[in-house]
Amino acid sequence: MAAAAMRSDVHAQTETAPAAVNPVTAPSLAKVSLKVNGKACDLELDTRTTLLDALREHLHLTGSKKGCDQGQCGACTVMVNGRRINSCLTLAVMQQGSEVTTIEGLGTPENMHPMQEAFVKCDGYQCGYCTSGQICSAVAVLGEIKEGIPSHVTEDLMKPPSWDSSEIRERMSGNLCRCGAYSNIMEAITQVAGGRA
Amino acid sequence: MKPFTYERAESPAAAAGAAMRHPGAKFVAGGTNLLDLMKLEIEEPMHLIDVNGLQLDKIEPTPEGGLRIGALVRNTDLAADERVRRDYGVLSRALVAGASGQLRNMATTAGNLLQRTRCPYFYDTNQPCNKRLPGSGCSAVDGASRQLAIIGVSEACIATHPSDMAVALRVLDASVETILPDGTTRTIPIADFHRLPGDTPHLETVLQPGELITAVTLPKPLGGTHIYHKVRDRASYAFALVSIAAVIQRDGSGRVAVGGVAHKPWRVEAAEAELPRGAKAVTERLLADAKPTKDNAFKVKLVERVLGAVLAEAKGA
Numbered sequence: 347m348a349a350a351a352m353r354s355d356v357h358a359q360t361e362t363a364p365a366a367v368n369p370v371t372a373p374s375l376a377k378v379s380l381k382v383n384g385k386a387c388d389l390e391l392d393t394r395t396t397l398l399d400a401l402r403e404h405l406h407l408t409g410s411k412k413g414c415d416q417g418q419c420g421a422c423t424v425m426v427n428g429r430r431i432n433s434c435l436t437l438a439v440m441q442q443g444s445e446v447t448t449i450e451g452l453g454t455p456e457n458m459h460p461m462q463e464a465f466v467k468c469d470g471y472q473c474g475y476c477t478s479g480q481i482c483s484a485v486a487v488l489g490e491i492k493e494g495i496p497s498h499v500t501e502d503l504m505k506p507p508s509w510d511s512s513e514i515r516e517r518m519s520g521n522l523c524r525c526g527a528y529s530n531i532m533e534a535i536t537q538v539a540g541g542r543a
Numbered sequence: 544m545k546p547f548t549y550e551r552a553e554s555p556a557a558a559a560g561a562a563m564r565h566p567g568a569k570f571v572a573g574g575t576n577l578l579d580l581m582k583l584e585i586e587e588p589m590h591l592i593d594v595n596g597l598q599l600d601k602i603e604p605t606p607e608g609g610l611r612i613g614a615l616v617r618n619t620d621l622a623a624d625e626r627v628r629r630d631y632g633v634l635s636r637a638l639v640a641g642a643s644g645q646l647r648n649m650a651t652t653a654g655n656l657l658q659r660t661r662c663p664y665f666y667d668t669n670q671p672c673n674k675r676l677p678g679s680g681c682s683a684v685d686g687a688s689r690q691l692a693i694i695g696v697s698e699a700c701i702a703t704h705p706s707d708m709a710v711a712l713r714v715l716d717a718s719v720e721t722i723l724p725d726g727t728t729r730t731i732p733i734a735d736f737h738r739l740p741g742d743t744p745h746l747e748t749v750l751q752p753g754e755l756i757t758a759v760t761l762p763k764p765l766g767g768t769h770i771y772h773k774v775r776d777r778a779s780y781a782f783a784l785v786s787i788a789a790v791i792q793r794d795g796s797g798r799v800a801v802g803g804v805a806h807k808p809w810r811v812e813a814a815e816a817e818l819p820r821g822a823k824a825v826t827e828r829l830l831a832d833a834k835p836t837k838d839n840a841f842k843v844k845l846v847e848r849v850l851g852a853v854l855a856e857a858k859g860a
């Protein structure tokens with residue numbers, strides 16, 4: 347009882363409205379429509395479903411991986427409206443109307459995206475668990491440099507960021523590789539970047 | 544995660560109103576902090592109000608010559624805005640020193656200000672923590688406190704505010720614009736926005752229940768050299784041990800705010816008068832009342848050294 351009373355106290359200020367312990371036990375359903383890899387998808391989901399779980403468990407696109415489920419590893423990286431995000435830290439219902447591109451949408455084994463090809467050529471993986479996230483992130487990183495978005499290592503904020511490896515390395519820091527395939531990952535991205543710069 | 548109902552708010556006033564109507568409601572913006580905490584059931588809202596559709600995602604000039612940053616502007620877009628890069632470089636620098644590219648694409652201006660501490664015991668639901676469960680005690684005072692605060696601390700809590708962006712906003716003297724559930728609006732100076740822990744560490748800001756942040760405004764540009772220097776355990780993608788946001792003028796005067804040392808960005812205006820006398824003099828004044836633990840006493844020296852580096856860089860610029 348005492349703990350419950352204190353608990354409501356916690357929420358009094360950190361919540362946007364006064365509250366007690368969440369007593370709700372029944373899941374709440376909500377509808378959401380998204381476009382995934384160009385295909386319209388209408389789903390009715392438990393509001394708790396993350397975009398990652400919607401992709402993997404409901405749309406059976408299992409290329410995107412769940413590493414940490416906390417925004418720390420990047421294995422779940424997908425593109426939403428052209429930007430890379432961690433799909434584990436957004437709810438599917440928050441993505442109403444969004445266009446999502448996953449690794450499956452970037453290319454297929456028969457018709458690979460240049461970044462996928464480069465990862466294969468450079469052996470940019472070992473177990474492959476982080477790879478989908480690495481590739482989605484890498485494609486986005488090159489876009490971000492092109493757009494002129496600064497990074498922590500950009501020397502002059504008023505000049506376009508460079509395409510060198512320190513920029514790529516810094517921008518890829520949200521994608522961890524448990525196997526430590528980093529040098530080959532860097533090699534793959536640098537090859538694609540070199541082709542573009 | 545506990546179940547919750549969900550709605551998309553149509554206007555700022557409607558969002559604030561909905562928060563009052565629904566017990567246990569919370570706003571969700573980028574979701575990068577809130578969802579993480581909901582998975583751990585540290586946050587357990589009964590109702591989520593999605594504020595992403597409120598069109599608060601613009602950066603506009605103010606009549607006073609400053610900038611008004613919508614609450615929903617993503618950290619990436621704020622850092623990349625040409626006016627911010629040119630006139631408020633310390634803010635761009637602080638933003639890109641935080642989190643990862645993916646997270647900055649989701650994280651919003653308001654959400655960043657309201658992100659909760661990274662104290663390990665706040666996250667560990669098996670341990671006492673006054674911030675998570677008032678009255679349960681603080682595991683950090685006698686625990687692993689290397690990352691935690693050295694100043695403005697209380698017996699109840701020694702947590703830090705983890706935001707990099709907030710440190711830059713403090714040095715720039717930004718203000719936070721809000722709307723309350725009754726439809727009134729107010730402007731809160733950033734200096735008054737975050738609270739010190741005192742004996743109520745669960746109260747982190749002066750926001751009222753249901754109060755929605757609509758924008759953050761920056762006063763007109765200060766000129767000078769803008770520097771954000773962050774020291775952390777990894778070169779990238781780690782929270783600050785100590786960080787310094789500084790705007791230093793040609794004549795050596797300027798402003799300094801420190802991150803990673805307190806429950807809010809730490810700035811003591813009186814200490815800035817010491818700037819011409821160097822880092823040691825400023826730090827002595829800035830951290831005069833520091834009460835570090837055994838584990839984090841190194842931060843006092845670290846602040847002085849980082850400030851030394853910042854002042855040297857400003858001189859060379």
Ligand SMILES: Cc1cc2nc3c(=O)[nH]c(=O)nc-3n(C[C@H](O)[C@H](O)[C@H](O)COP(=O)(O)OP(=O)(O)OC[C@H]3O[C@@H](n4cnc5c(N)ncnc54)[C@H](O)[C@@H]3O)c2cc1C
Pocket residue numbers: 416417418569570571572573574575576577578579594614640641642643646649650651652653654655656657658705706707708754755756757780781782783
């Ligand atoms: C792995 C990882 C590493 C990170 N590293 C760093 C780092 O180095 N430096 C750093 O500064 N940050 C870091 N972060 C934190 C990140 O910056 C924050 O999670 C982010 O800024 C929060 O913004 P959001 O929009 O996602 O907030 P949300 O998670 O959507 O919301 C956070 C809080 O703000 C409230 N809220 C949101 N919008 C409003 C509004 N308009 N009005 C009132 N209340 C509102 C919500 O109710 C919630 O309580 C990291 C995060 C992760 C996951």
Ligand code: SF4
Pocket residue numbers: 660662663664665671672673674675680681682683684691699700701702744
């Ligand atoms: S320092 Fe604050 S957040 Fe950390 S355990 Fe103590 S009360 Fe909790």
Ligand code: FES
Pocket residue numbers: 411412413414415416417418419420421422423432433434435
């Ligand atoms: S699973 Fe999303 S970042 Fe690790």
Ligand code: FES
Pocket residue numbers: 470471472473474475476477522523524525526527
């Ligand atoms: S290839 Fe195994 S985690 Fe990266």
